[in-house]
Amino acid sequence: MDTSTDFALPPVTLRIGGQARSVGVGIHEHINPATGQPDALVPLAGAAEVDEAVHAAHRAFTHWRATPAGTRAKALLKLAQLVEEHTEEFAALAIADNGIARASANATVAAAVEWIRYYGGWADKLPLGRITSAVGAGGSFGHTLRQPYGVIGAIITWNAPLMSLAMKVPAALAAGNTVVVKPSELTPFSAMLFADLISEAGIPAGVFNVIPGGAEAGAALVEHPLVKKVTFTGGPETARKITSACAQTFKPVLLELGGKSANLIFADADLEAAAMHSTYMAFGVMSGQACALPTRLLVQESIYDAFVAKVGAIAASFKVGNPQEPDTICGPVINQGAIDRIDSMVKRAQEQGARLVTGGQRLEGDLAGGFYYPPTVLADVNPDSELAQKEVFGPVLAIIRFSDEAEALAIANGTDYGLSGSIWTGDARRAIRLAEALETGEVAVNGAAIAVAERPFGGIGHSGNGNEGGLEGLEEFFWTKSVAYGNG
Template identity: 85%
Template sequence: MTTTTDFVLPPVTLRIGGEARTTGAGVHTHINPATGKAGAPVPLAGVSDVDDAVNAAHQVFAVWRATPAGARSKALLKLAQLVEEHTEDFVELAIADNGIARSNAYPTVTAATDWIRYYAGWADKLPLGRITSVVGAGGSFGHTLRQPYGVIGAIITWNAPLMSLAMKVPAALAAGNTVVVKPSELTPFSAMLFADLVTEAGIPDGVFNVIPGGPEAGAALVEHKLVKKVTFTGGPDTARKISAACAKTFKPVVLELGGKSANLVFADADLEAAAMHSTFMAFGIMSGQACALPTRLLVQDSIYDAFVATIGQIAASFPVGDPQDIGTVCGPVINEAAIERIHSMVGRAQEEGARLVTGGQRLAGDLADGFFYPPTVLADVAPSSELAQKEVFGPVLAITRFSDEAEAIALANGTDYGLSGYIWTGDARRAIRVTEALETGEVTVNGAMNAVAERPFGGIGHSGTGNEGGLEGLEEFFWTKSVAYGNG
């Protein structure tokens, strides 16, 4: 492996009301996914730390809520500028956090900056409600108010910590809320720099707090009485626990969960573009460790064999290795447990009749100490099989054939998930028909970018509830009050 840079990682601390705490209720040792070696200690927030962070956010809420909208907008724009200026630092932190390839880390910083700027632009244009007047004798004048909740508890995922921060925090702050974020103990570094830049942007201490921690900290945050809404990105098992905890007090929750997104390729599509895009999206984005990726490829039978062969060739050509190398396309997966889970699913898929096209074995040699699994393509995957139904969260692509449009739609909708959908066709009418038929929160056609700031992003079914992105993502952080004035 090549030599990494001399970049020095920031110490991981709890950030509570402007105070940096070096100790908590325990310590987690960060493991570098590219080398398998132990690195920085990560203090884990305990129940008392969570309580302190929530109270700090609660105490400053009235101040932040009363801050003029233009000032909130200006601070968020400054934050976006600072994030952009620290692009190189965030790239290094992303590589250290979870081993994302350098070539892929740069676009994530750009996207995060776009999300912050988008909600900065909304901060002084907030939807304040509507007029509901009733005229005549005994009538009243009425209107609605959109008001911030107060303290938002945000639990972010390990696979894209900066993006997860950018998809939650700016919208919450623009709406006038304060936030306590629990990043994963597996990937704590990006949140440290983000917290520094929030302060540098002029946002008051306590408006944004960071408490790295495990399940105990997450549970304490969700259940805290002063946390008025929870926004979570992660897996369904944890989401069920969060939902159950919030249900006790009817606390609202946004759940951005997983997906088994179908990518439909029809025979009339631009097949060269479809093949490259489909392969890169399956493997070149975080080594397949992202919820909205097109991990099921459905291909029309008249082009199936040739298209599968092309996908296999492209996948096998992607360089896998040191994420510091600018030429690397696929870095490691997050840890040893991920390697074992991924490889077990690949093995079971073959036992169930799937055909291995490329990949399928943990990489050895110079990469043996890290958590490297190659782009793995499996064809002839049965629609009811585990590989077609369960999220792998790794560099594995399942390919299934279909005969016509109706079958393609049925296959695409044939899982419990409903996050994203992808369509490749040269027929505009078909694109419209299939888009309307797919049971997903998002659909992109012919290579359009997904999960962008100006459009809502969220799923149905096992992919969660609520939205991030767009005006809908901003509205998640308001509650509605109805007001009426009588004649007395």
């Protein structure tokens, strides 16, 4: 299978204080998920390289925080323009990073541009605090200041590297912080072009630093005393380690973790639209490898059998294959480990009574060299089973039957996660009731977009804490100081 592109992969380097470095403590061989073949060597940062990057960011902080807000805004808006102008390159890098299909890759770049532009627009309109009157303060004049932390340590996962950068870096820079980001060694390419464009946008050297690496680099970044806040996207197990390390010095941490989002389909919904949208969101966005996707489909019993059949037919029609081809809906998953995990969960679900509607077997033939797993629909899933409770992070949809609104709500809230939720209904009152009752950080009704820049995005429970997006996402990168002036 030809997965070649006219765009050459950039060399992967450490980016420290504006300088590219190709030497670290080791080398990771990047594997193209579409072919299963190596295509690049990734230098891995160790503790020494992390220390250099943090000190570079620390030195840059004094100048960057004093940079006029209008100048920071101009640079970030320029960055948004540059990312948009390099859409084709970023899409090609996304395909090389993790095999995302081209249509999704293009959409991801567009979304990233909006996130950067949104926070660029906030940079010169920052919420600086409030004033307390002399009377209300017992005779003294007081006010509050919102101040940047300093160096932010950002650790991003492999499934959406450009989006993770766009959801973290612009807000942190708009607030006056500097950033050291550790991208996953599995997906290093997008961060390279992003770093180049950061410099081209006029953002000074040291304000943004990139240190590809594994667990050693992540631990060194989290524990570094000059890193004043950590923002992490990834899984709960790693988040526990990060939280424990940060707790030693009471360092604040922002966690955007996993999800097992429920998608509630009521009989009075637009069923054609609900079926197409629900199926695409489960499989067509990064082959199911995203935290906020609606991977539990809860269907009212009066329409259950017909809806399951419709979803199964749509899923089976999605083209799985070369992510370069424009009609491909689902590309590969990230690696062999993902294939093994996904397949074992599908097999166990069937042993526990789930009914396989479509998919359920690694693809062979022309796709045998890559990591391809087809859209897999399992019906009659027990709400308490592994498949309904654990994040698969792959193209697998669990369908569960419910009788009424109360049962749907109980099933939807019956997991440790609380990131996103979806509702399909023609009853506006029901939508309002359920939107309030769902224990999630975000609710989408009748196909509304999720994880958009202007709204806060974050979860509760095992889905993390804090927010990215909206004004709330900007406020994550300030701390508050209270100042008072007496009469003496």
